[in-house]
Amino acid sequence: MQKTLITGGAGYIGSHAAKALSQLGREVVVLDSLVAGHRDFLKWGEFENGDLADPAFLKSVFSKHDIGEVLHFAAFIAVGESVEKPELYYGNNVRNTLNLLDAMMAADVKRLVFSSTAAVYGEPVTDVIAEDHPLSPLSPYAWSKRMIEQILADFDHAYGLKHVCLRYFNAAGADLDGEIGERHQPETHLIPLILHAALGLRDNITIFGTDYPTPDGTCLRDYIHVTDLADAHVKALEYLIKGGDSRAFNLGNGNGFSVREIIDVAREVSGREIPVTESTRRPGDSPALVSSAAAARDILGWKPQFGDVRDIVRTAWNWHQKDLA
Ligand code: UDP
Incomplete structure (x- = not known):
């Protein structure tokens, strides 16, 4: 083979x-x-x-x-x-x-x-x-x-x-069996950084930009x-x-979530406070990136199984608690 x-x-x-x-x-x-x-x-x-x-x-x-x-x-x-x-x-x-x-x-x-x-x-x-x-x-x-x-x-x-x-x-998110997950050095991505704050490994999560043309002013991502x-x-x-x-x-899943919404989901999933600070925009960021994944569905037969953002944050939370213990 x-x-x-x-x-x-x-x-x-x-x-x-x-x-x-x-x-x-x-x-x-x-x-x-x-x-x-x-x-x-x-x-x-x-x-x-x-x-x-x-x-x-x-x-x-x-x-x-x-x-x-x-x-x-x-x-x-x-x-x-x-x-x-x-x-x-x-x-x-x-x-x-x-x-x-x-x-x-x-x-x-x-x-x-x-x-x-x-x-x-x-x-x-x-x-x-x-x-x-x-x-x-x-x-x-x-x-x-x-x-x-x-x-x-x-x-x-x-x-x-x-x-x-x-x-x-x-x-x-992370592997459902908890065998592998997200670990970057340095970490720059939103969900791991929020969870690091939830674990007390950083003081807070900084929101990069609150003046975007989006419903709550923070960037939307899928x-x-x-x-x-x-x-x-x-x-x-x-x-x-x-x-x-x-x-x-x-x-992608075709749904946009704002930075503030993701922080709220992480608070719900982790049961932790997660302090927030607001800062200026990060260079190079797009205000909103939301997909149509119709082609992958129709041509590849791909269908996301874990599209609920709570499942995404929950698997990440399980991984980070174990990985950073
Ligand atoms: N973001 C933020 N604070 C952070 C890290 C990211 O507000 O500490 C925002 C970032 O500006 C973007 C979104 O969260 O709007 C997702 O960023 P990430 O770096 O996770 O992924 P990217 O969209 O850059 O691939």
């Missing part, structure tokens, strides 16, 4: 995908530098420890394993940092993806599922975002993902690289459970294996 290579498979979403694929009986090889990934998330498949910046390492991975397809998660992900240090994002995300593609083409591996982001849309011009919404990234992070999507399209044209770009809205994201990767892979054409799919 050919194996599935998962770059960034020791990270948050990649590890959930490694678990989902392994549970279906597929052979998995996790490639991770462990710069941002976690050794204790390496519970499924074989492990190759190295960096996409290293072409010789990549070549060795593709000659050692019979790889049928690649799930490409490995990337830097902090919007704010990307505004401060764009070179990190164009280097680690764009250039290193080119290294991966070079190794794939040399080994004749022509199927790839790419972790893209709803941030490629920038400021929305419609209430709900479908895949044909104009692309207008607001940060180097989002630009790096947009550029990679274009590179993949060009590689399809030139070399027949069949790929699916999965544009995640806001990944959140939170999607990480297990549902993992399932979408399985389905995207099946779609490519069946000969599906290259394209992008949105992954």
Whole structure:
């Protein structure tokens, strides 16, 4: 059986995908530098420890394993940092993806599922975002993902690289068995930071911007459970294996929740106070990102199972209590 290579498979979403694929009986090889990934998330498949910046390492991975397809998660992900240090994002995300593609083409591996982001849309011009919404990234992070999507399209044209770009809205929640979850260093994402405040590990949660053109003035986001994201990767892979054409799919629940609403849900789920402070807008943030995921539903047959934001926050709360104990 050919194996599935998962770059960034020791990270948050990649590890959930490694678990989902392994549970279906597929052979998995996790490639991770462990710069941002976690050794204790390496519970499924074989492990190759190295960096996409290293072409010789990549070549060795593709000659050692019979790889049928690649799930490409490995990337830097902090919007704010990307505004401060764009070179990190164009280097680690764009250039290193080119290294991966070079190794794939040399080994004749022509199927790839790419972790893209709803941030490629920038400021929305419609209430709900479908895949044909104009692309207008607001940060180097989002630009790096947009550029990679274009590179993949060009590689399809030139070399027949069949790929699916999965544009995640806001990944959140944790494995239902509590085996893995969200752990970033430093943490920048809303739900983990709120839960750190609930656990008393930080004094409060800062709301970035209360003057957005939204009902309560704070940003709206479409939170999607990480297990549902993992399932979408399985389905995207099946779609490519069946000969599906290259394209992008949105992954979200289609419901927007404000920062204040998420804090209220976290108060309810955790039973803790969670002090709040209000601050100015964070550079690079879009006021509202809410998906239409109709294409993923209709074409991939993907249906989120954990769409209730309380389930999302509850699984995250269970994980953080254990992980940070
Ligand atoms: N946010 C916030 N305080 C924080 C972290 C995030 O108010 O400490 C807001 C952020 O401005 C955005 C939303 O929460 O509107 C989600 O941010 P996150 O970084 O989790 O994900 P992103 O939407 O940037 O992918």
